[in-house]
Amino acid sequence: MSETAAVLELRNLRKLFPAGRSGIWARTSEFVHALDGVDLRLEKGEILALAGESGCGKSTLALTLMGLEKPTQGTIWFEGEDVTRQSRAGRQRLCRQIQMVFQDPYESLNPLMTIGEIVAEPLDVHRLAQNREERRGRVEKALEEAGLKPAHIFMNRLPHELSGGQRQRVVIAAALVLEPEVLLADEPVSMLDVSIRAEILNLLAELRERRGISVLLITHDLATSAYLADRVAVMYLGRIVELGETQAVLESPAHPYTQALLSVIPVPNPRKRRERIILQGQPPNPVHVPAGCRFHPRCPKVMERCRVEDPVLAAVGAGSHQAACWLVSGGGSDE
Amino acid sequence: MKPVTGQKTLLSVRHLSVGYESEGKLLPAVEDVHFDLREGEVLGLVGESGCGKTTLMLSLLRLLPVAGRITRGEVRFGGQDLLDLSETEMSQVRWRDIAMIFQGAMNALNPVLPVEQQISEAIRRHDASVSAAQATRRVEELLEMVGITANRKDQYPFQFSGGMRQRVMIAMALACRPQVLIADEPTTALDVMIQAQILELLLELRERLGLAVILVTHDLGVVAEICDTVLVMYGGMTAEYSDVDRVYNHAVHPYTQNLLKAFPDLSQPNARLISIPGYPPRLDALPSGCRFSPRCPAAFERCHQETPGLYTVEEGHTARCFLVEGKV
Structure with a gap:
C-alpha cells in the first residue's frame, strides 16, 4: 500500500462533548473526551476493523466521519482533500462517497416502505436519478450487488417478508446505491443469527474484491474482525492504543489492553479454555481521563512511568504494527 | 477448570x-x-x-x-x-x-426504588417471617457475594452500569437460596x-x-x-x-x-x-x-x-x- 493511496485519513481528531447540564445558564467546565487525538488511515480497497468496548469512542468516530458530529479539533482528509469543515453542498457530495451500514436490520428499515423504495430513497435525496428508468436500474443493480437476485422479485416486498440476513442485504444495497468509495459498517452482523453471519461478512469481502470499496468495520468483536479485516485498530477511551495487520495484532498483541481483550473472547472449543485476563471494573469515565497512560489504572503490567507520562503509538518490531505502551516504546526496562 | x-x-x-x-x-x-x-x-x-x-x-x-x-x-x-x-x-x-434471570432483566429493575428494596421484596415475599432488619442484612450479604460493595444498596438502578445491574439481578435471583x-x-x-x-x-x-x-x-x-x-x-x-x-x-x-x-x-x-x-x-x-x-x-x-x-x-x-x- 503506497503512501498516497489513503481514501480517508484522520489527523489528531478530537471530539469533546460538554458534560453535565446543558442549557444557556449552565456553565460547562468539564468535557467528555469521546475522541482524544485519533490518527488513522483507511487505504483504498482496505478493510480496517476498529475494535473496542462500548464507550471507547468508536461510534463517535463513525458519526464524525458521516458529518453528523463536528470534530472539535483535527482534520479529516478524503482522497487528499481536507473535508473537515465544509459547506452544506460539499458535505452532501461527501456523504455520497461515505455510506453507512447500520447494525440492526430489524430497526433500521421502515416497515411501511417497499424494498425498492428504501433502496431508492438515497437517490432521491441526492437527486441522482434523471428519470424513472435510471432510478429503477440503479436500485436493481444495488440489490443484485448486495446478493438479492433477481432484484425484481424483492422490489415490491416489505421488510417483514424478508429474513434477517436478507434485510441486512437491503441495508447494504441502500448504502451501495450511491456507489460510495467507503462503507462504514457498524456491527453489521451482531444482530443476526450465528448461522447466517458468514454470508454478510463474505458479501463485504466480495464487495471489496469486486468494487475496490474500502470498509471501516466498527465492532467490539475481534473474532469477527479476524475473518474480514486486513488491519485492526484497537481503541480505548477515545484513542487508538494498538494498530497493525490483523494477524500480527491477534497473534502477538503488544498492548496489555489488547492482550486482555483477546484473552476473554470465548473460543468455541472446550479444549482450548485459556487463562483469562479479566480486567476489573470498567473503562473510566471519559470526563476524567487518567493522567499518564489512560489504561494504567486497570493495567496488570503498570509501571511508575505509566502514571505520569502518556505513551504515543510506537513501532512494535519491524512491520507496521504499532502500540501506545511504554513496554513497547520505553524498552520495558522500568522495574 | x-x-x-x-x-x-x-x-x-x-x-x-x-x-x-x-x-x-x-x-x-x-x-x-x-x-x-x-x-x-x-x-x-x-x-x-x-x-x-x-x-x-x-x-x-x-x-x-x-x-x-x-x-x-x-x-x-x-x-x-x-x-x-x-x-x-x-x-x-x-x-x-428454581430462580430465573430473564432476558434483558437488568433493564427491568424498577428505576424509582433503591436496589435494596427490590431485593428484600423478593426475600420477604417468599418468607414472611424474615424481619426488615434481617432482610437488609441478607441483601448486604447477597450484594457482596456478587461483587458489589454493600454500601451501594441504597443506590438506584441508574447509578449502576449494565454489568453491575446484571450483578444486582443475580443477587436478586439468589435471594431465596x-x-x-x-x-x-x-x-x-x-x-x-x-x-x-x-x-x-x-x-x-x-x-x-x-x-x-x-x-x-x-x-x-x-x-x-x-x-x-x-x-x-x-x-x-x-x-x-x-x-x-x-x-x-x-x-x-x-x-x-x-x-x-x-x-x-x-x-x-x-x-x-x-x-x-x-x-x-x-x-x-x-x-x-x-x-x-x-x-x-x-x-x-x-x-x-x-x-x-x-x-x-x-x-x-x-x-x-x-x-x-x-x-x-
Whole structure:
C-alpha cells in the first residue's frame, strides 16, 4: 500500500462533548473526551476493523466521519482533500462517497416502505436519478450487488417478508446505491443469527474484491474482525492504543489492553479454555481521563512511568504494527 | 477448570412438549425434549432465535404466556412432577428452588426504588417471617457475594452500569437460596470484558453454593468456556445433547457441525467461516420430516418425510438424526 493511496485519513481528531447540564445558564467546565487525538488511515480497497468496548469512542468516530458530529479539533482528509469543515453542498457530495451500514436490520428499515423504495430513497435525496428508468436500474443493480437476485422479485416486498440476513442485504444495497468509495459498517452482523453471519461478512469481502470499496468495520468483536479485516485498530477511551495487520495484532498483541481483550473472547472449543485476563471494573469515565497512560489504572503490567507520562503509538518490531505502551516504546526496562 | 458436578440429579425433564394456541390451532414450539441437570452442573442451552430455548425455560417454571400450553411430558424436581403441582405449590418452587434471570432483566429493575428494596421484596415475599432488619442484612450479604460493595444498596438502578445491574439481578435471583438458576442470555448486551466478569461470577457461585445453572445463549463460545453439558436445539427439538467436549469435538448432528463452523474462532483465524443456507423454520410453517432437512447439507429422501427419533450415539450422547441411527 503506497503512501498516497489513503481514501480517508484522520489527523489528531478530537471530539469533546460538554458534560453535565446543558442549557444557556449552565456553565460547562468539564468535557467528555469521546475522541482524544485519533490518527488513522483507511487505504483504498482496505478493510480496517476498529475494535473496542462500548464507550471507547468508536461510534463517535463513525458519526464524525458521516458529518453528523463536528470534530472539535483535527482534520479529516478524503482522497487528499481536507473535508473537515465544509459547506452544506460539499458535505452532501461527501456523504455520497461515505455510506453507512447500520447494525440492526430489524430497526433500521421502515416497515411501511417497499424494498425498492428504501433502496431508492438515497437517490432521491441526492437527486441522482434523471428519470424513472435510471432510478429503477440503479436500485436493481444495488440489490443484485448486495446478493438479492433477481432484484425484481424483492422490489415490491416489505421488510417483514424478508429474513434477517436478507434485510441486512437491503441495508447494504441502500448504502451501495450511491456507489460510495467507503462503507462504514457498524456491527453489521451482531444482530443476526450465528448461522447466517458468514454470508454478510463474505458479501463485504466480495464487495471489496469486486468494487475496490474500502470498509471501516466498527465492532467490539475481534473474532469477527479476524475473518474480514486486513488491519485492526484497537481503541480505548477515545484513542487508538494498538494498530497493525490483523494477524500480527491477534497473534502477538503488544498492548496489555489488547492482550486482555483477546484473552476473554470465548473460543468455541472446550479444549482450548485459556487463562483469562479479566480486567476489573470498567473503562473510566471519559470526563476524567487518567493522567499518564489512560489504561494504567486497570493495567496488570503498570509501571511508575505509566502514571505520569502518556505513551504515543510506537513501532512494535519491524512491520507496521504499532502500540501506545511504554513496554513497547520505553524498552520495558522500568522495574 | 474442573466441573464440580455432583451425582445427584436435581432436575429431570422428559418428553416435554409445549405449544402456542393461535387462531384455533396449536403451534408446536417445543417437542419431546429431554435433559437432566445435576447438582453444580452448568448446562448450556444453545440455538438460534426462535428455536424454543426461552419457551422451554418458561415452561419449566410454568410461566408461559397465556397462549402457551404444556401438552406432554414431565419436569421432575425433588421427587415430584412440577407439572402436577397446584399454582400455590408452584409459586413456592419458583424463586425458592428454581430462580430465573430473564432476558434483558437488568433493564427491568424498577428505576424509582433503591436496589435494596427490590431485593428484600423478593426475600420477604417468599418468607414472611424474615424481619426488615434481617432482610437488609441478607441483601448486604447477597450484594457482596456478587461483587458489589454493600454500601451501594441504597443506590438506584441508574447509578449502576449494565454489568453491575446484571450483578444486582443475580443477587436478586439468589435471594431465596435456590438450587437451580436459569439465566436467559445474561451477557448478550454486555461487552466481552464485562461478559467475562459475569461468567466468572457464575462459576464462582457454582463452586461456592453448589448451584446448578442453565445458561441459555446463542453464543457457542460462551458455552465452550463455562458449560459442562450442552443441549443444542433446532426448531423446537433437541438436535444434540451431550457433554461439552463431545458436542464440540465429536458432533454428529449436521446442524451442530455447521453451526460450529459458522462461529468465528479466534484460535483458528484461517478456518473458513460458513453460513448455513436458508433460515430457521417458523412455527406456523414447519417443514415435514426432520426440521433441519431443508437446510441440511447431508439430507436424503427419508429426512424430508419422517421425523428422526432421539438416537443414542453412546452413553450420555444423543442426537436427533437418521445418520446416527444408521451408525448404531
